[in-house]
Amino acid sequence: MGVQKSAYDAFVGRRIQQRRVELGLVQTDANNPHNRETLLDRIRKLFPDTTITDSTIQSVELGRGRLRLEDAAQICMALRMPLSDLLAESDKPFEASVLKPDSTNSRMLVALMLADHSQxxxxxxxxxxxxxxxxxxxxxxxxxxxxxxxxxxxxxxxxxxxxxxxxxxxxxxxxxxxxxxxxxxxxxxxxxxxxxxxxxxxxxxxxxxxxxxxxxxxxxxxxxxxxxxxxxxxxxxxxxxxxxxxxxxxxxxxxxxxxxxxxxxxxxxx
Structure with a gap:
């Protein structure tokens, strides 16, 4: 039985895919005959110890995976977009968002900003x-x-x-x-x-x-x-x-x- 998609996960996946394509990045090395830069390549340049894999990116873009906050922050940095744009509809900011202002995850982002593993x-x-x-x-x-x-x-x-x-x-x-x-x-x-x-x-x-x-x-x-x-x-x-x-x-x-x-x-x- 397949993984159940939620409207929110599907939105996040579409936003990541749109921005990746806009930047000319390939999703994975699986179908990359011209050896172009992949999203994972860019993530690993910024975060050599990242736990994100090709499978993670594929799953998220298909709306079948829920990102951890740290992974979302790393993907946003690689895509050069604010985390709020990835996790909130622009016309309905923060509704059903894991970054609702003053939420636990929003405070986690502040802690993440101080993490010394960030390059x-x-x-x-x-x-x-x-x-x-x-x-x-x-x-x-x-x-x-x-x-x-x-x-x-x-x-x-x-x-x-x-x-x-x-x-x-x-x-x-x-x-x-x-x-x-x-x-x-x-x-x-x-x-x-x-x-x-x-x-x-x-x-x-x-x-x-x-x-x-x-x-x-x-x-x-x-x-x-x-x-x-x-x-x-x-x-x-x-x-x-x-x-x-x-x-x-x-x-x-x-x-x-x-x-x-x-x-x-x-x-x-x-």
Whole structure:
């Protein structure tokens, strides 16, 4: 009886195969009459002690094998793609993903970044930064969807679900049983949402600046830059007049333009 495929394993296999073909790498030596470079060849250059085999790659590309986190990281480095792109659908980031933000495996990636068996800690660190950027964008998009603001204020109809999304946020004076009107609570919750917007935007700005100054900006794919661009426009609409957010958005836009120019000029990692 054959191994049962899952939709998730099939997605991972397709993503690996697409990127391998895009780079002109052969799957295995079994059908390689012109002796071209295989994916395993490239993995072994980076990780001489890898446990990945031809059989592993064949099985994963067919959607019949579940990758260990360490193997996934090694394959991503060989394919020069962020781990988040391999393990999460771009339009549904981190849903059913082993790298859901703050998950055990996400923390394992951080530990993996510090492992001294890695020959290229900088590249693995860049992958970790790409995962962090994807997590920031995902959280921001969720916040925009669940807690939309209008000129910096939450609608009364969205107050209950905003409170739930913000982990049960209850203003201090409500906790102390001091009477608070619904409108006062709306203002308090709106301030918390704005604070989270500002923090997420600041984190995104810092990560993008890191990539702009590094040789790994190629890891930030165009679909991610487009998402960030759209999210910035939405935040700006929802928070008109917020100088802090506006300044951060301008910084992000400048940084993204620089990243795009660098990739276009071929100054990033090939």
């Amino acid at each position: 290229d800690v900088k590249e693995l660190s860049a992958m970790g930064m790409a995962v962090n950027l994807s997590a920031c964008v995902t959280r921001l998009e969720r916040l925009l969807d669940v807690c939309p603001l209008h000129n910096g204020l939450l609608d009364m109809k969205d107050l209950d679900r905003a409170r739930v999304h913000l982990n049960g946020l209850i203003p201090d004076n409500v906790q102390e049983h001091v009477p608070v009107s619904a409108n006062q609570e709306r203002v308090m919750v709106s301030r918390e949402i704005i604070a989270r917007f500002e923090l997420l935007m600041k984190n995104m700005d810092e990560i993008l600046c890191w990539f702009r100054q590094s040789e790994y900006s190629v890891m930030i794919q165009e679909n991610m830059l487009t998402r960030i661009e759209h999210d910035c426009q939405t935040v700006e609409r929802q928070m008109r007049g917020n100088v802090t957010v506006r300044t951060t958005i301008q910084n992000i836009q400048t940084t993204m333009a620089s990243i795009r120019k660098g990739k276009s000029d071929g100054k990033s990692l090939d």
